[in-house]
Amino acid sequence: MTMPHTELASVFPKIGFIGAGRLGCALAWCLDQKGAHVHAVASRSADSATALAAGCSACAVMSPQQVADECDLIFITTPDAAIAPAAEGICWRPGSSVVHCSGATEVQVLGKALAEGAEVGGFHPMHTFADPVTAARTLSGCVITIEAGEPLSQRLSRLVTALGCTVNHLPAGMRVRYHASCGFASQFVNVLLAEGVGAWQSWGSTEQAALAAFLPMLRGTIASIETSGLAKGMPGPVSRGDTHTVERHVQALRDFDPDMASFYRALCRRSVPLAQKAGRIDDAQAASIKAVLDTAGDAPE
Ligand SMILES: NC(=O)c1ccc[n+]([C@@H]2O[C@H](COP(=O)([O-])OP(=O)(O)OC[C@H]3O[C@@H](n4cnc5c(N)ncnc54)[C@H](OP(=O)(O)O)[C@@H]3O)[C@@H](O)[C@H]2O)c1
Structure with missing residues (x-):
């Protein structure tokens, strides 16, 4: 469901991005299409x-500090290792909200922003961003995992709904386990x-x-699971x-x-x-199947 422009803008009037890679571009373009005001972007x-910026209606290229100064919600969409240095290089202000989009990185890496009065959180789309144009086209319908306190959690949830996605709430401390679990529905399918x-x-x-x-x-197996x-x-x-x-x-x-x-037996x-x-x-x-798995072929692992 597309949220009317004014309602989306009332949630976060100005949205900014630090890091203009695959996920940053796709998310910014989708938000822009849904009527959000993607106001500013900084990248390396x-x-x-x-x-x-070219894929958005009215987005300017700025320094990371300017993005933080001018925007209400700032997405840090750098590679995981650059999230903490990027956040630590900025003077944050109370009233702004800062999220990163990494599945495995703890929200505490945004500790400087929190200490300086900003609200912080995690916003992880359970989606593949191999190519930003394709990802922007297919983002709607995916699940986005939010880890944040209130009221940021509720405001981010409204953004997720506006994107046509579904919210998954993650309790604190579960991030790495959660991210590992996602592998079973993504890369390990390739491995199988x-x-x-x-x-x-x-x-x-x-x-x-x-x-x-x-x-x-x-596809038949997926339909059967559904x-x-x-x-x-x-x-x-x-x-x-x-x-x-x-x-x-x-x-x-x-x-x-x-x-x-061996792998077949484990499965x-x-x-x-x-x-x-x-x-x-x-x-x-x-018991009979387990016994066969222990004895057929090589010695049990
Ligand atoms: N790709 C996925 O499928 C996927 C899925 C879910 C979550 N994520 C998460 O999304 C985040 C971004 O991933 P991505 O795949 O979009 O990465 P990416 O394509 O490598 O893009 C990262 C962008 O950040 C910029 N950058 C690097 N260091 C920077 C710094 N210090 N300051 C400002 N900008 C900097 C890069 O620089 P340039 O300006 O040089 O281009 C690049 O444009 C990561 O946290 C990742 O875990 C990714």
Whole structure:
């Protein structure tokens, strides 16, 4: 839902960015499109700052201090390692709000801003910003994780809603664990598919052919999770209690790539409680599968 311009502007009249990279550009452009006033940008290079400003209606390139002086909400969208030095190089003022967009970086890196009277927080879009134009087009619909006290948390939540995104609130102290967890829904999907592709390449097929076959299956799995949940939506031999097939899989993979076989066994072990939770296998079947996983192929890890 697009928030009327005046309402969005009443939440944060002037928004500024320090760091004009992939996320900074995408977020600034989206906010501008939704009627927010992206007022100012600073970056390490003038070219990057100018590119961000060019995608907004009325955004000027300034120094980081000017951005902080003139804006009500300042996004620090530098690489993670540059967030603390960037924040420490600025004199902050009470009444302004400062957030960073890093998933793994603690909000305490903005401690100088907090000490000087600004409100601070974390604003982490659970989205991939590989290319800012594509990311700006696809941001709507994603979840944005906010870690902030009140009233900043509520004001940021209104911004998230205006972007067409959903708010996730994160308690303090959970940031690194939270960010690690996101890997299971992003980069580790690539890792899992790379294992499968490796098996196809072993008989002379290609990554392209394997992915053409895997991706429709992956979409089906996602649809099944959406409909039935993680446990009931899980397919595969463990979910059917098919101990013999699991054993033969491990043996076949061990002959081809022992590391892949070990990884496969670890994944199967993690599949057993899900199959039990779905009520598909009983305790005896679970024990039988675990025993096979410990004994099939190499010695247990
Ligand atoms: N990329 C993603 O998928 C993604 C997803 C979620 C969260 N994030 C988070 O978003 C933040 C930005 O990531 P990104 O991928 O957008 O990084 P990026 O593409 O590397 O952009 C970072 C920008 O910050 C500028 N910069 C570097 N040091 C600076 C400094 N000291 N002062 C001012 N500007 C500085 C860079 O300089 P130039 O002016 O030289 O270009 C660059 O434009 C990070 O905290 C990251 O963890 C990223």
